[in-house]
Amino acid sequence: xxxxxxxxxxxxxxxxxxxxxxxxxxxxxxxxxxxxxxxxxxxxxxxxxxxxxxxxxxxxxxxxxxxxxxxxxxxxxxxxxxxxxxxxxxxxxxxxxxxxxxxxxxxxxxxxxxxxxxxxxxxxxxxxxxxxxxxxxxxxxxxxxxxxxxxxxxxxxxxxxxxxxxxxxxxxxxxxxxxxxxxxxxxxxxxxxxxxxxxxxxxxxxxxxxxxxxxxxxxxxxxxxxxxxxxxxxxxxxxxxxxxxxxxxxxxxxxxxxxxxxxxxxxxxxxxxxxxxxxxxxxxxxxxxxxxxxxxxxxxxxxxxxxxxxxxxxxxxxxxxxxxxxxxxxxxxxxxxxxxxxxxxxxxxxxxxxxxxxxxxxxxxxxxxxxxxxxxxxxxxxxxxxxxxxxxxxxxxxxxxxxxxxxxxxxxxxxxxxxxxxxxxxxxxxxxxxxxxxxxxxxxxxxxxxxxxxxxxxxxxxxxxxxxxxxxxxxxxxxxxxxxxxxxxx
Ligand code: FRU
Numbered sequence: 001x002x003x004x005x006x007x008x009x010x011x012x013x014x015x016x017x018x019x020x021x022x023x024x025x026x027x028x029x030x031x032x033x034x035x036x037x038x039x040x041x042x043x044x045x046x047x048x049x050x051x052x053x054x055x056x057x058x059x060x061x062x063x064x065x066x067x068x069x070x071x072x073x074x075x076x077x078x079x080x081x082x083x084x085x086x087x088x089x090x091x092x093x094x095x096x097x098x099x100x101x102x103x104x105x106x107x108x109x110x111x112x113x114x115x116x117x118x119x120x121x122x123x124x125x126x127x128x129x130x131x132x133x134x135x136x137x138x139x140x141x142x143x144x145x146x147x148x149x150x151x152x153x154x155x156x157x158x159x160x161x162x163x164x165x166x167x168x169x170x171x172x173x174x175x176x177x178x179x180x181x182x183x184x185x186x187x188x189x190x191x192x193x194x195x196x197x198x199x200x201x202x203x204x205x206x207x208x209x210x211x212x213x214x215x216x217x218x219x220x221x222x223x224x225x226x227x228x229x230x231x232x233x234x235x236x237x238x239x240x241x242x243x244x245x246x247x248x249x250x251x252x253x254x255x256x257x258x259x260x261x262x263x264x265x266x267x268x269x270x271x272x273x274x275x276x277x278x279x280x281x282x283x284x285x286x287x288x289x290x291x292x293x294x295x296x297x298x299x300x301x302x303x304x305x306x307x308x309x310x311x312x313x314x315x316x317x318x319x320x321x322x323x324x325x326x327x328x329x330x331x332x333x334x335x336x337x338x339x340x341x342x343x344x345x346x347x348x349x350x351x352x353x354x355x356x357x358x359x360x361x362x363x364x365x366x367x368x369x370x371x372x373x374x375x376x377x378x379x380x381x382x383x384x385x386x387x388x389x390x391x392x393x394x395x396x397x398x399x400x401x402x403x404x405x406x407x408x409x410x411x412x413x414x415x416x417x418x419x420x421x422x423x424x425x426x427x428x429x430x431x432x433x434x435x436x437x438x439x440x441x442x443x444x445x446x447x448x449x450x451x452x453x454x455x456x457x458x459x460x461x462x463x464x465x466x467x468x469x470x471x472x473x474x475x476x477x478x479x480x481x482x483x484x485x486x487x488x489x490x
Pocket of ligand 1: 057068101168223224285286
């Protein structure tokens with residue numbers, strides 16, 4: 001009886017919190033975010049029986065990282081998401097301290113989740129841990145049962161330079177007759193690497209090889225690997241921890257990027273080229289991809305960064321996903337665009353053409369905190385120009401994108417963005433025909449900018465005041481805004 005009262009009281013508290021979060025000024029309107037409490041990595045992103053499912057690292061009771069569950073949302077269109085009960089909760093001997101990241105795969109009409117069971121074996125979270133790989137299964141993709149055979153991979157391979165404990169984040173896929181999975185790992189001396197496994201039945205796994213390993217400045221651990229085929233190439237995505245800044249690159253605590261190569265499935269050798277980032281902003285980590293029924297390779301990532309200030313935590317929630325983005329391969333580089341379905345949110349279109357821009361300009365109907373802005377700048381000669389977003393001049397708040405025409409650098413400055421973390425990120429963008437095209441998605445506390453048809457993306461969380469909604473354009477030389485469109489997103 002006492003226990004029942006306690007559970008009911010906790011449920012009432014959670015309902016109150018959900019309402020508060022729902023109404024909160026920084027709560028995102030068209031991105032996946034938890035209804036309350038904590039979210040990190042996307043997990044188990046898949047298309048199953050006509051619906052997209054997205055799971056995520058979740059704590060349902062506190063707005064901070066702790067013993068991890070898998071949260072769960074589903075959608076028919078990647079835009080409208082329905083929240084479902086957590087799919088996995090920690091509790092078995094092999095996952096009692098967390099159901100860590102993993103992926104999903106359909107087999108015989110059932111949905112399998114493959115995840116890392118985490119157990120702390122001492123006080124030191126970096127060293128005292130035991131990680132294993134486990135499976136859960138569901139017929140309806142709502143209620144999942146952990147398999148009796150768990151763990152299906154109970155220890156890291158021995159006899160190779162593979163750290164025995166840091167061994168996690170299985171991404172599983174099928175190739176010809178076999179299932180494969182990649183796992184994030186590191187060497188005994190803290191060099192990040194990715195392991196490849198093979199299985200006939202998802203239950204018995206055979207280690208094949210270390211398919212990629214960091215050399216030089218490439219981090220001390222690679223988390224959340226993902227391997228998939230695109231245009232006859234094999235793309236390996238990973239999230240290296242601890243890469244040191246190099247000029248404008250690697251300014252975030254951790255990185256997320258990819259290499260393009262060719263995988264020999266028998267030997268487990270991946271020949272690959274240069275590491276490239278998937279996003280050049282502040283908040284992008286642990287991306288995971290899926291192939292949908294339209295043959296699109298879609299990626300979604302955690303739109304935050306470890307150890308970065310998250311001002312929503314004191315309001316009972318934290319963490320969000322990026323927009324789902326389609327990946328295409330052109331000249332061996334990934335091109336990223338928001339899924340087309342997002343356009344169904346567009347209302348109240350405002351459109352301008354051939355505007356002359358010199359000094360500063362704003363337009364009364366171009367503003368907002370939940371909008372898409374599509375703008376093409378055209379320079380005649382090298383100029384320094386850009387756009388100020390989420391502006392309130394009386395408060396001195398603004399988030400600024402500046403293109404330095406002489407240097408060919410685009411800068412994202414959030415030093416005056418409001419209550420969140422500050423900083424500047426810069427990336428080199430070479431212009432064709434002196435044109436810079438920015439497709440900007442603003443949600444209540446986020447900005448995603450797709451540059452020149454998705455050649456690069458810059459993503460960041462910002463926490464402005466509720467009335468910081470103005471937008472202005474600026475340039476030190478006369479340039480043209482050849483096209484400008486704005487939609488509210490509802
Ligand atoms: C990446 C990560 C994963 C791990 C999970 C735990 O952000 O550290 O390696 O499985 O988060 O929540």
